[in-house]
Amino acid sequence: MKLAYWMYTGPAHIGTLRIASSFKNVHAIMHAPLGDDYFNVMRSMLERERNYTPVTTSVVDRNVLARGSQEKVIDNILRKDKEEQPDLIVLTPTCTSSILQEDLQNFVEQASLNSMADVLLADVNHYRINELQACDKTLEQIVRFYIEKNRASLTLEKVKTLLPSVNLIGISSLGFHNNHDTRELKKLFELYEIILNCSLPQGTTVKTLINLPKAWLNILPYRELGLLTSKYLNKEFGLLSLVILPMGNINLNRFLKKLLFSLKLENNTITKVINIKLLKLLNLNWIKKEAIKSKLKRKKAIIFGSSNHVATLTKLLSKEIGLEIILCGTYCKSESKWFSEQVQNYCNKILITEDHTMISNEISKLKPDVIFGTQMERHIGKRLGIPCGVISSPIHIQNFPLSYKPMVGYEGVKTIMDLLFNSLNLKDRKNSFTLFNEII
Amino acid sequence: MNQINNSTLTFQCETGNYHTFCPISCVAWLYQKIEDSFFLVIGTKTCGYFLQNSMGVMIFAEPRYAMAELEEGDISAQINDYEELKRLCTQIKNDRNPSVIVFIGTCTTEIIKMDLEGIAPKLEAEIGIPIVVARANGLDYTFTQGEDTVLASLIQRCPSKDRETEKINKNNSSLFPSLSIFSKNKNESNLSQDKPNLPLVLFGSLPNSLTNQLEHELEKQNIKISGWLPTKNYKELPVIHEGDYVCGVNPYLARTATNLIRRRKCKLISAPFPIGPDGTRAWIEKICSIFNIEPTGLDEREKAVWDSLENYLPLVKGKSVFFMGDNLLELSIARFLIRCGMIVPEIGIPYLHKRYQEAEIKLLEDTCRKMQVPTPLIIEKPDNYEELKRIEQYRPDLVITGMANANPLEARGINTKWSVEFTFAQIHGFSNARDILELVTRSLRRKNYIQQLGWKELVE
Numbered sequence: 001m002k003l004a005y006w007m008y009t010g011p012a013h014i015g016t017l018r019i020a021s022s023f024k025n026v027h028a029i030m031h032a033p034l035g036d037d038y039f040n041v042m043r044s045m046l047e048r049e050r051n052y053t054p055v056t057t058s059v060v061d062r063n064v065l066a067r068g069s070q071e072k073v074i075d076n077i078l079r080k081d082k083e084e085q086p087d088l089i090v091l092t093p094t095c096t097s098s099i100l101q102e103d104l105q106n107f108v109e110q111a112s113l114n115s116m117a118d119v120l121l122a123d124v125n126h127y128r129i130n131e132l133q134a135c136d137k138t139l140e141q142i143v144r145f146y147i148e149k150n151r152a153s154l155t156l157e158k159v160k161t162l163l164p165s166v167n168l169i170g171i172s173s174l175g176f177h178n179n180h181d182t183r184e185l186k187k188l189f190e191l192y193e194i195i196l197n198c199s200l201p202q203g204t205t206v207k208t209l210i211n212l213p214k215a216w217l218n219i220l221p222y223r224e225l226g227l228l229t230s231k232y233l234n235k236e237f238g239l240l241s242l243v244i245l246p247m248g249n250i251n252l253n254r255f256l257k258k259l260l261f262s263l264k265l266e267n268n269t270i271t272k273v274i275n276i277k278l279l280k281l282l283n284l285n286w287i288k289k290e291a292i293k294s295k296l297k298r299k300k301a302i303i304f305g306s307s308n309h310v311a312t313l314t315k316l317l318s319k320e321i322g323l324e325i326i327l328c329g330t331y332c333k334s335e336s337k338w339f340s341e342q343v344q345n346y347c348n349k350i351l352i353t354e355d356h357t358m359i360s361n362e363i364s365k366l367k368p369d370v371i372f373g374t375q376m377e378r379h380i381g382k383r384l385g386i387p388c389g390v391i392s393s394p395i396h397i398q399n400f401p402l403s404y405k406p407m408v409g410y411e412g413v414k415t416i417m418d419l420l421f422n423s424l425n426l427k428d429r430k431n432s433f434t435l436f437n438e439i440i
Numbered sequence: 441m442n443q444i445n446n447s448t449l450t451f452q453c454e455t456g457n458y459h460t461f462c463p464i465s466c467v468a469w470l471y472q473k474i475e476d477s478f479f480l481v482i483g484t485k486t487c488g489y490f491l492q493n494s495m496g497v498m499i500f501a502e503p504r505y506a507m508a509e510l511e512e513g514d515i516s517a518q519i520n521d522y523e524e525l526k527r528l529c530t531q532i533k534n535d536r537n538p539s540v541i542v543f544i545g546t547c548t549t550e551i552i553k554m555d556l557e558g559i560a561p562k563l564e565a566e567i568g569i570p571i572v573v574a575r576a577n578g579l580d581y582t583f584t585q586g587e588d589t590v591l592a593s594l595i596q597r598c599p600s601k602d603r604e605t606e607k608i609n610k611n612n613s614s615l616f617p618s619l620s621i622f623s624k625n626k627n628e629s630n631l632s633q634d635k636p637n638l639p640l641v642l643f644g645s646l647p648n649s650l651t652n653q654l655e656h657e658l659e660k661q662n663i664k665i666s667g668w669l670p671t672k673n674y675k676e677l678p679v680i681h682e683g684d685y686v687c688g689v690n691p692y693l694a695r696t697a698t699n700l701i702r703r704r705k706c707k708l709i710s711a712p713f714p715i716g717p718d719g720t721r722a723w724i725e726k727i728c729s730i731f732n733i734e735p736t737g738l739d740e741r742e743k744a745v746w747d748s749l750e751n752y753l754p755l756v757k758g759k760s761v762f763f764m765g766d767n768l769l770e771l772s773i774a775r776f777l778i779r780c781g782m783i784v785p786e787i788g789i790p791y792l793h794k795r796y797q798e799a800e801i802k803l804l805e806d807t808c809r810k811m812q813v814p815t816p817l818i819i820e821k822p823d824n825y826e827e828l829k830r831i832e833q834y835r836p837d838l839v840i841t842g843m844a845n846a847n848p849l850e851a852r853g854i855n856t857k858w859s860v861e862f863t864f865a866q867i868h869g870f871s872n873a874r875d876i877l878e879l880v881t882r883s884l885r886r887k888n889y890i891q892q893l894g895w896k897e898l899v900e
Contacts, residue, residue: 001514001524003531004488004507011485033547035462035578038490040844050851052828053844059456062579065551076457083825095484096547099515127512130485 006356006376008331008394013094014039014174015134016122019142020090021054022172022201027086027117028055029077031069031104032094046400047173056080060097069102077111077119085116087206088142092122118206120145132224132306133334135172139201140228146209147236160214164263165195167215167233169241170226171202176309176393177407178202179400181221184409185246188256192270194263200229213237217262221245221408223308224332245308246408248316248416253278277410299369299424303328304351304359304377305392307335309407311342313372313391313416318346321420326366327351329359356380370423389423449805449815451792456821459844460766460790461860462490463576464544466586469864471505473645476673478538479505480528482556483546504536510548517552522559529567538569540597540674542590545575570674572597582790584692584767584863587645591669591696595703598669598680638731641678641706643669643696644689646868653869654689654714661728661735669696680704687727689714689868691800692768694793710796712803715769716776716873717745722803745870749780752877755884757781759837762830765789765822766842766859771797773840773862774816775804776876783813785834788822838884855883 013030017039020028030037040053058069058076077089091108093100104121112119123141124134166189171182182199189196197215198208212233218241220226230241242262246255256274260266301323303310307330317323329351330339336352343350351362360380363371371381371388375396381388390398391407406412464487467479481487488507508528513519529541543556560571574593576586642654642665651668658665667678680686686700687709700706711726712719721742728735761777763770765788774784794801808815819827824845831839831854838855846856857879867876 001482001519001521001528002509002511003528004509007485007488007492010489010493013486014489033462033578034456034460034582035464035490036486036547037459037844038461038493040459041461041842042493044844044847049847052848056825057457057459060547060579061456065579095486096551099548099551126484127515 008354008356008374008376010131010394011095012124012126012129012131012134013092013122014042015131015136016090016092016124016138017043017055018131018172018174019135019138019201020092020122022203023088023142024203024205025086026054026088026090026206027080027084028090028092029073029080030055030057030092030094031060031073031097031102032057033060033096036094036096043173046395046397048400054084054086060100065100068100069107073102073104073107074111077107078115081111081115081117088118088120089115090120090122090138090142092124093126095126098126118145118149132332135225136228139169139172139226140232142201142206143209143212143229144232146206147212147232150210160216161195161197163193163195164265165197165215165217166259166263167197167212167218167239168199169218169220169229170222170224171199172225173202174395175222175225176306176395176399177405180404180406181408181412183404184406184411185219185221188246188409191273192256192260192265194259194265200226213239215239217242217259219259223338224306224335245312247309247312247412249278249320249413251312251316252409252413298322298324300324300326300366301370301372302326302359302363302366302368302377303347303391304330304371304373306330307332307339309392310372311339314343314346316416317372317420323370324348326368327362329353372423387423389419391419449801449818451818451820453820454823454826456790457823457825458765458788458790458821458827459824459842461583461842462487462546462578463581463583463586463589464491464546464578465583466576466590467491467505467544470542470587470590470645470670473647474540474670474672474674476539476675477504477542478532478536478540479542479544480508480532481505481544481546482508482510482525482549482554483544484510484548487546487548504538506532510552515548515552521554522562525559526563526566529563529569529571533567533569540570540572543571543573544586544590545573545577547577547579550575550577550579570597582768584690584769585695585791587690588693588695591643591645591693592699594670594677595680595696595699597674598677598704600680600682600704637664637666639681639684640665640709640727640731641667641669641680641684641686641700642689643686643700644693645670646689647866648672650866650868650872653871657720657724657741657870658727660737661724661733663727663731663733680706683707685709685730687711687723688796689723690769691772691797694796697796710799712775712800713772714868715772716779716876717742717749717870718779718807719772719776719800719803720868720870720873722799726799741870745873749873749877752874752881753780755881755888756877758783759884760785760834761838761840761880762834762836763787763789764824764827764831764839764841764845764859765819766840767863769859769862769867770840771800771804771818773867773876775800775807776873777880778804778807778811778813778816780877781811784816785814785836786817786819786827786830788819788827790821792818792820838880840880855887857883 017028020026037057040055043053058073108119108121122138124137171178198212218230218239220230220241220243223243233239242258244255246252303314310328310330314325314328318325325347327349328343328347331354340350356376363380371377371386372391374392378388378390405415464481471479545556556573560573564571572593574589576589669678671677682705684706686706688697691713697708701708709730712722714720714723721738725735760783770787770789774787778784839849840857840859843858846858849856861879865875866872
């Protein structure tokens with residue numbers, strides 16, 4: 001038993017449902033008690049969805065507890081099969097109902113005998129893995145299912161597309177700025193005339209999964225979602241993956257260089273386009289100003305959040321802006337080795353924990369000038385009077401802005417700079433005389 | 441919609457496949473009400489993530505409620521529950537020293553059959569803080585019934601003798617037995633100076649400003665109640681004597697009512713709930729009738745409230761409102777809205793305790809007759825999918841729904857209001873009727889405004 005006030009990652013079934021509901025025309029059935037179905041509320045309210053969330057609960061109540069589910073789960077699967085006519089139905093228990101140890105795989109097999117749709121049981125351990133790991137696992141499971149299924153019927157497309165193409169893997173609903181990031185990445189691909197073969201899982205139907213091997217390369221902007229899938233595709237089809245979050249000038253540049261190199265697109269015209277674009281960004285007045293001034297007096301920062309965003313941002317702030325990173329940390333324990341490798345040269349101290357009081361204590365002890373973290377760190381910062389920019393999940397309605405705010409690509413650089421500028425400079429403005437002449 | 445034309449209510453039951461919040465969400469308002477309490481929700485990550493996200497209160501409430509997160513070892517019974525809970529409670533005691541710790545049991549504690557009721561008394565004796573156990577699980581209860589489970593278990597903590605009289609009596613009997621007669625006389629003379637406290641305890645968690653308002657309304661009728669359940673502080677829980685009258689203010693407290701009757705031999709006043717001027721009036725009248733008091737000034741009071749609502753009434757008159765069912769306040773709000781001139785084709789409600797809500801059901805029927813509108817169809821344990829089909833067919837002017845379906849309904853051109861807002865807004869008593877209409881008319885007003893601009897619908 002653990003005394004908990006705050007969780008950085010959700011339970012496993014949230015991850016499974018995020019993937020299932022990201023796909024087009026896939027329905028999820030939760031085997032869960034009433035009230036565990038708050039995923040529907042989260043998705044509908046945060047994503048401001050116009051459609052009903054494709055998740056239905058097969059309610060576990062006293063009767064189920066006493067006699068077992070019997071036909072209930074199967075009936076609910078078949079009912080949704082008729083009502084919604086999905087391509088795939090994913091069944092998942094929650095932490096609570098997984099203890100009942102009902103033979104859900106058996107329900108799935110029975111239901112699939114009579115259903116038009118394919119039926120899958122999401123294969124995750126609800127007490128051992130968290131939301132992000134479950135996302136990864138479920139995505140791989142669905143991809144594997146459709147590849148294996150079609151391998152037999154030999155409809156699998158193995159011929160590569162004529163023009164350079166990529167799969168974008170890891171875009172899901174309720175992801176941190178995912179929608180805007182996707183738009184930005186699509187713009188990048190268009191700019192360099194790269195075809196987007198398949199964007200996964202958001203907005204894709206499971207039927208198109210057989211086209212995955214046609215792409216030249218996989219792009220994984222978020223390493224927490226998609227690594228398993230990319231490994232599988234690599235093993236089966238030798239597809240290579242590019243795992244970089246193109247956030248900030250340097251990383252964006254690195255991303256583009258690698259992307260174009262892998263697709264053998266590197267030529268002078270394209271490199272020129274990249275350079276002009278980057279020059280424009282670097283010419284923006286504030287970056288210069290910030291970079292020069294920061295040398296005079298280095299500001300101290302603490303960064304905490306998901307491994308991917310924190311590692312990237314740590315390098316960005318350290319190399320591009322010149323902040324001193326006195327502490328950086330993540331709650332993604334499963335990524336701790338990768339994370340430490342990434343950041344060890346850029347920060348004074350590394351903290352890997354799921355306990356928000358530890359990071360809270362560190363913040364009050366180290367007294368940074370600025371924090372970049374999650375909603376929790378924002379809350380801590382507010383209490384201590386330290387400005388905080390939110391750069392990582394867990395998600396909050398503020399991470400679903402109506403205006404265009406990607407974290408990646410050219411526009412993403414601007415978003416980050418705005419965030420940085422606002423966090424650092426608007427802290428203790430005393431009068432309007434300093435409006436244009438802030439000291440960073 | 442033909443069956444709604446008969447004058448008595450029709451009750452139906454569907455599959456129970458509806459969206460609502462988990463009953464552990466009662467923590468969100470109860471920790472604010474009972475200020476010296478600590479709520480410990482014993483459940484899984486799923487429960488914790490729900491409180492953190494859907495209720496969005498966790499971090500701000502950090503000091504006064506927490507999760508005891510069950511891990512794999514707890515589930516597989518490798519770890520001793522008692523020792524684990526003792527460790528957490530000791531930590532809570534050292535950090536916060538609350539007057540009471542409330543264990544909120546969840547579905548998981550039910551499934552693994554954790555013996556919270558057995559652990560609590562032992563732990564209480566060991567750490568010296570009262571521990572109350574409420575099984576607010578989603579297997580048996582729905583959303584607002586969480587409050588019901590907590591109040592029902594608080595009952596046995598209410599003293600049965602006056603704390604002060606008890607002391608006096610003790611002193612008297614041991615030291616000055618001869619003075620006991622005198623002190624009794626003194627007590628009586630004290631009482632005659634103030635208004636006497638009637639043996640009436642009100643139950644239901646309301647913000648303090650609201651309890652004051654309701655108490656004030658009753659005092660106008662010369663009724664001084666002897667207490668509320670729950671109170672602002674755990675240590676001030678009301679004294680409940682055998683034979684006392686009790687009356688609820690929330691429609692979802694059936695279990696509390698039953699426990700008061702069975703365990704404390706109280707008499708339940710079955711009144712409509714004090715929501716809307718009509719309901720508040722009926723509530724006061726019913727209480728007065730029990731104590732043989734002729735209510736005064738209620739006519740004028742109710743009329744004054746209706747007069748103050750006259751800006752809102754034309755907006756809602758003749759409009760239809762559909763309840764999808766969420767927080768068990770549906771009947772009371774529907775009854776008030778019908779009285780305002782609205783038409784209610786259907787009321788979905790997760791669960792209806794017909795005996796506890798008897799007076800409310802009666803008032804709903806009377807109101808329909810009075811306003812000459814068809815009585816609504818009442819659907820217990822509704823099925824959201826079927827409801828949505830009926831909504832699409834009926835196209836009501838307003839749907840009061842949970843948050844899972846609100847955005848998609850709006851996208852289909854149907855006005856919605858979140859039912860959960862009525863759970864958290866102050867809607868009880870005479871003067872708060874305005875707030876209900878303010879909530880109800882918000883989207884109707886928006887639609888009117890849009891129509892003024894020349895659009896008929898907001899959706900393409």
